[in-house]
Amino acid sequence: MDAEQAHGPGGPRWWRGRGTPWRSTLLLTVFVFVGSAFAARMQQGERAELDLFARVLLLVACALLLWRRRYPVAVVFGTAVAVALYLGAGYPYGPVFLTVAVACFSAVVAGHRRAAWTALGLLCAVHLLVAYWLYRWLPPSGDAPASLGQELVVAGWVVAIVALAELARSRREQWARERAERAQAARRRADEERLRIARELHDVLAHSLSVINVQAGVGLALLDADPEQARTALTTIKSASKEALGEVRQVLDSLRTPGDAPRTPAPGLDRLPELVEQAARAGLTVEVAGEPPRLSPGTDLAAFRIVQEALTNVVRHSGSRHARVRIDEERGTLRLRIDDDGPATGADAGGGGNGLAGMRERAAALGGTIEAGPRADGGFRVLAVLPVKATAEGGEDQ
CATH class of the missing domain: 3.30.565.10 (Histidine kinase-like ATPase, C-terminal domain)
Incomplete structure (x- = not known):
């Protein structure tokens, strides 16, 4: 049985019953904005400056997480698109990737593994296109292809997201099985x-x-x-x-x-x-x-x-x-x-x-x-x- 069939469209009951995650989303939004500002200063001259459009993209990526428990598939694709646009516009690398990580984690736990990994795969594909081909025509001007070290960091993030989400999913499924067996x-x-x-x-x-x-x-x-x-x-x-x-x-x-x-x-x-x-x-x-x-x-x-x-x-x-x-x-x-x-x-x-x-x-x-x-x-x-x-x-x- 597929996880989505087992849990239903909204995920398992323990996940659906917690309401809108205002506090965690607000804390993450503050962290993303502060971290992105710090990253912009550290990468000044290498990446584009944070302008109004960059802040709108950051806000959209964070705000979508408010609905990650009710609409996990839409949220994971929405955050992936927002982050892809952020990367394509040449803005600084930073904690914006956390929004995709949280959305992927929520989608996997809710039983939508295929959607989560598809969205993450599309974001990785966009990143590779921008880093090794489209960088010639995208801002900032004079940008060079991404270094191997930078790609290793991105790959490490992807592996960490996958491992953590799968671990959480397996533990939740194990707990659900144990509860069902006890009942x-x-x-x-x-x-x-x-x-x-x-x-x-x-x-x-x-x-x-x-x-x-x-x-x-x-x-x-x-x-x-x-x-x-x-x-x-x-x-x-x-x-x-x-x-x-x-x-x-x-x-x-x-x-x-x-x-x-x-x-x-x-x-x-x-x-x-x-x-x-x-x-x-x-x-x-x-x-x-x-x-x-x-x-x-x-x-x-x-x-x-x-x-x-x-x-x-x-x-x-x-x-x-x-x-x-x-x-x-x-x-x-x-x-x-x-x-x-x-x-x-x-x-x-x-x-x-x-x-x-x-x-x-x-x-x-x-x-x-x-x-x-x-x-x-x-x-x-x-x-x-x-x-x-x-x-x-x-x-x-x-």
Whole structure:
């Protein structure tokens, strides 16, 4: 992408937003006029005297710099023409070249490199024509061709202008890239945080609302026939809703001021007995085999949510009232296997089909995998393979 396309016709935003540079232009104008007067005295007899036309050219070259940020291309060509006329009229060499240098610098920084170097090249070409050919017919009379030393000074000025402008342009572009990368990284972190919170809320609400849905159905069915059993179902609904509110509050705590410590620790496999008890209240018997190893916080939370979501799916979508959870550790890898005997009922107790996708995202964020699908004997299996220690991709450093 061309710099002009990247920055727009007025240059980068940091350049366009500073207004008219009155002070710097006024200081430069004073310096050019005082320096040119001093140069005229030093070159008296060699170059033409500073007359009204010379001062008008000096003023035009300086005044154009007031618009160097709004119209950098017009200003760089305008200053080049004014200085070319100044040189062609045989006036003394001096700080008038600074006006072209400043205009070129502004044009390059604004993204108009081609215009800046074209204007500077044209001015150099005019200077060479005047210094080695047109000097015979231009004032002052009796002028001689330019010396090698004088041309070396001019060449040095040109190289300095080019080097300084290109250095400033490269630094500004680097700063702009770094700002864009920081903004992109901040947006990415915000997106990841939103995804994490949405996933947490989905897992908490899907599990709790499934339990509440089942127990509400039991309570309604037994309200007249077995009031005591209906009371138990309502008690389960109250307990599940209270726990869900607590977990939702914990998730939303992460939206508080950055740096605040969470009020309660994130759940992990040490709360598996609570999960089994909740499933039992929903009418699902869960057998747990194996002991969870010591896990990093990220893996522990992901493992708990995967088991929670798998059991929720059994409650909602399976005709079986029995599930098995198997926990194994092998070569630094945690294997979670959740089985039920089916058959699938097709019931959907308020779910939107995002459970398996959420489990896969959790596992992938840690460098793990999820396999889920029907078994050959008619049941359903979820197999999660997670690293015992979270990888850097998962956002933890062990």
